[in-house]
Every structure is written in C-alpha cells, then in structure tokens.
Amino acid sequence: MFWDNYNETMDRASLEKLQVALLKKAVEQACKSPYYREMFLKEHIAAEQITGLDDLRRIPPVTKDILREHYPYGFLAVPREKIVRLHSSSGTTGRPTVIFHTIDDIREWAGLVARCMYMAGVRSDDVFQNMMGYGLFTGGLGFHYGAERLGALVIPSGPGNTQRQIMLMREFDTTVIHIIPSYALHFVKSFNEMGLDPRKDLHVRIAFLGAEPHSEETRHRIEEAFGIDAFNSYGLSEMNGPGVAFECTEKNGMHVWEDSYILEVIDPVTQEPVREGDEGELVFTALKREGMPILRYRTKDLAAVLTEPCPCGRTHRRITRIKGRTDDMLIVKGVNMYPVQIEKSLMSIPEVGSNFLIVLDTKQYNDHMTVQVEVSDSVFKGDLRELEGLKKRIIEGLRSEILITPAVDLVEPNSLPKSEGKAVRVIDNRKQWG
Ligand code: AMP
Ligand code: ZN
Numbered sequence: 001m002f003w004d005n006y007n008e009t010m011d012r013a014s015l016e017k018l019q020v021a022l023l024k025k026a027v028e029q030a031c032k033s034p035y036y037r038e039m040f041l042k043e044h045i046a047a048e049q050i051t052g053l054d055d056l057r058r059i060p061p062v063t064k065d066i067l068r069e070h071y072p073y074g075f076l077a078v079p080r081e082k083i084v085r086l087h088s089s090s091g092t093t094g095r096p097t098v099i100f101h102t103i104d105d106i107r108e109w110a111g112l113v114a115r116c117m118y119m120a121g122v123r124s125d126d127v128f129q130n131m132m133g134y135g136l137f138t139g140g141l142g143f144h145y146g147a148e149r150l151g152a153l154v155i156p157s158g159p160g161n162t163q164r165q166i167m168l169m170r171e172f173d174t175t176v177i178h179i180i181p182s183y184a185l186h187f188v189k190s191f192n193e194m195g196l197d198p199r200k201d202l203h204v205r206i207a208f209l210g211a212e213p214h215s216e217e218t219r220h221r222i223e224e225a226f227g228i229d230a231f232n233s234y235g236l237s238e239m240n241g242p243g244v245a246f247e248c249t250e251k252n253g254m255h256v257w258e259d260s261y262i263l264e265v266i267d268p269v270t271q272e273p274v275r276e277g278d279e280g281e282l283v284f285t286a287l288k289r290e291g292m293p294i295l296r297y298r299t300k301d302l303a304a305v306l307t308e309p310c311p312c313g314r315t316h317r318r319i320t321r322i323k324g325r326t327d328d329m330l331i332v333k334g335v336n337m338y339p340v341q342i343e344k345s346l347m348s349i350p351e352v353g354s355n356f357l358i359v360l361d362t363k364q365y366n367d368h369m370t371v372q373v374e375v376s377d378s379v380f381k382g383d384l385r386e387l388e389g390l391k392k393r394i395i396e397g398l399r400s401e402i403l404i405t406p407a408v409d410l411v412e413p414n415s416l417p418k419s420e421g422k423a424v425r426v427i428d429n430r431k432q433w434g
Helices: 012-030 035-044 053-058 063-067 105-121 137-150 161-173 182-193 216-228 339-347 377-381 384-402
Strands: 081-087 096-100 129-132 153-155 176-179 206-210 229-236 241-247 254-258 260-265 279-287 296-302 330-332 335-339 352-363 366-375 405-409 426-428
Touching: 012 053, 012 176, 053 260, 053 377, 081 105, 081 279, 081 339, 096 335, 105 206, 105 216, 105 241, 129 137, 129 161, 129 384, 137 153, 137 241, 137 377, 153 405, 161 182, 176 182, 176 426, 182 216, 206 216, 206 377, 216 339, 216 426, 330 352, 335 339, 335 352, 339 352, 339 366, 384 405, 405 426
Parallel strands: 129 153, 129 176, 176 206, 206 229, 352 426, 366 405
Antiparallel strands: 081 096, 229 241, 241 254, 260 279, 279 296, 330 335, 352 366
C-alpha cells in the first residue's frame, strides 16, 4: 500500500539527513521561480551550498505580504500550462493569497491527507462525509482527494443544510466526518431538534476537526455528543492545506510530517528560534512542492513543540494545539488574550450552549468587554436564580482564564450569528485613538 512508503519511525538523525537532501532539491526547484531566482542571486544562495538544516536560516522567510507582492505568478516554478489547480487562503486578514499546484503536487498532497486519515484509523471500507467547504478553501477538496486516495467512499456533502447531512449519514451509514469544530457544536443541536440521538442513531466513529483554533473542552463536547473519537487536523493553504500536522490515536499533540515539511518555531518579534518546547510562531518549508515552492513560510500561528517522544512510536515531532494567529490577539484593558481561551473556559461549563460572541466597545475612554453566551434551552427557560448562578460561574471562570472581568450576557440558544465556515468570534467596536 502507498502508505507503506512513508517511514514514520525513522530515527531523528536519518530523518534530518533526509530533510537536508529534500531541502537541496526544494531550493533547486525554487530557483526556477522569478521570486527565488532574484532573491537567491541577491543573497548568494545556491542549492549545492546546503549541507545542513542550519543553512535554511540563510533564506529570508516568506510572509503573506511577500506572496501578495508577487501575485499572481511570481512564485511559479513551472510553466503555467503545468498548473492544474489553484486554491486560495480564507482571507480572514486582508486579500487572499493564491497557491498553484501541478498534478504531482495534488498527488503528493492527497497522499499526505490519506496518511493522516490512516493514522487516525480510517480504512477503505469507511464512509467519509466531508462537511467542509468545497471550492477555493483547501479543507474540502484536500480531504476529498485524500479520502479517495485511501479508498474510502466519499460523500462530498460540503457544509450546511443540517437535515440533509443527517439524512445522508443515516442512509449511507457514515463512519467518518470532517467538520469545523464550531459548526459541529451547532450540528449536535439539530439532532436533538429532530428527536435523534447521534450516539445511538448514527454509525459515525471518527471526526476530524480543523480549520480554526479550538480547545480540548470543545473536542470533549463533540466526542461526548456523538460518542466518537475526534482528531485535530492542522494545515494552511500556503503549505497545501490539511495534511501538515495531525493527531495520532494518542490524541495528544499533532505530528508534523517532517519528511514533507521542515518545521521551525520562532519568536515572532526577533525571528530567532525559540527554545524547543517554548511557544512561538510556526514557520514551514514545503519540501516537495513542484508548482509553487515556498520556503520558510511565516504562518502567524502560535504553538509549541512537544518535547517528549510520542508513545505511538512515530518520530515526527508533535506540536500543541494552535493558540491562535498572532493577529488574533486581543488587547483588552492592557491585557493580552486569545479568543480560544474564552472558548475553553466557556466550553468547560455544561450549561453553556454551543455559541458565543466577544463584543468590544469603548466606554468612557476605557475598553469594555462583553461576552454573549448562548445557554442550553432548559437552562434558559428555567429558574432565574439558576441563571444568575450560572452567570456568576461563567464570569469567575473567565476571570481566572483571561485575568480581567468581562460583562456576560446569557442569551437564547440559536440567537447568535452562526457560520458554516470558520467562526467569527470577535466584534471589535472600539474607537481607535490617535
Ligand atoms: P487557510 O489558509 O484558509 O487554509 O487557513 C489556514 C489557517 O487556519 C491556519 O494558518 C490556522 O490559523 C487555521 N487553522 C487551520 N487548522 C487549524 C487547527 N487545527 N487549529 C487551529 N487553527 C487552525
Ligand atoms: Zn503519536
């Protein structure tokens, strides 16, 4: 089988040797693109000078802005006719960037996704319902090709239309789903509304959760509601999409496929590497991309490397959950925080429903933070004193997590805006001074 070609337990020295050999090739390929040709000339970089992983640091990193400056074809390393597909990032922060793939790139990527799914226990007799957005976003087609490569039966349902999703799951005995975590929480409610219990009325055993930061608490909720195992899946369009890092059955950190990507973790300010195990910005080098080589891409995603070897025996290093992107950081009353911290605190309280929204305003020259929290139906319609007690508990939980005391509004289930794609967690109405 094709995944037998991957060596996931190779000793670190051999893995690093392989990375150096692949890096040399990647630099050679990159040289064929206008951007790298010019940059390598300027920086006096040549493939034959690469003898160790340290040489990577001589190559200036790529940011989203650099990709935009060289839009559309500045990074293309093959003639345009060899390109078979383009994808684009979600564009949550400014204009989207476009990534081009050759047929070999698509094959390579599909192989990586298949490898992730296989690691989590998916086999060719599984029925895979892909509830991610198809189109420019990489989550849908990335998993679609991966699952087909594995030989599973793919139901390309895309997101939304929950009733049809449930019908498909029941008609075709879906065993594996791929879903955005915030959407999965809403999805559970639809079962209840239809008088169904996902634990009893479905055959699903595995879910892949990706595309947005989410906490361990959210994973637990989804696992509990469906009676399944949920795995964290990380990727970004600049590095193909899903298939960059993925959880094994230990469900403790995501293995980065280091025979396809070189991972660095840097201090986002100094750009120096952090100590192994410290949190920093993830930087990836795609080792096998033909159409659009990207070396040292600054993801803005914050995470840390887990220093302990994984009990599963794989030697490819693991990273923690993604805390957020550097530009998702909120500064409220001078305190730094990430939306996922609020999610984590809320989702640990069982009476809290499936959605929340952080609203920031300016009141009397000061930051004011309100967290609107959907509560479960029974609680909302229940005793007022209970509601007050719940509100207090929520505020206390948030205070210990984010170190400031926000206002909390408890709201009716289904009343906050929902998204079928990545959730929008923050509305910032604050006045910008100066
Ligand atoms: P895109 O380029 O549109 O595919 O979005 C990629 C971005 O989504 C990443 O850079 C992360 O910020 C975010 N992302 C993807 N997967 C995860 C995940 N499992 N956990 C947290 N954030 C994720
Ligand atoms: Zn493992």
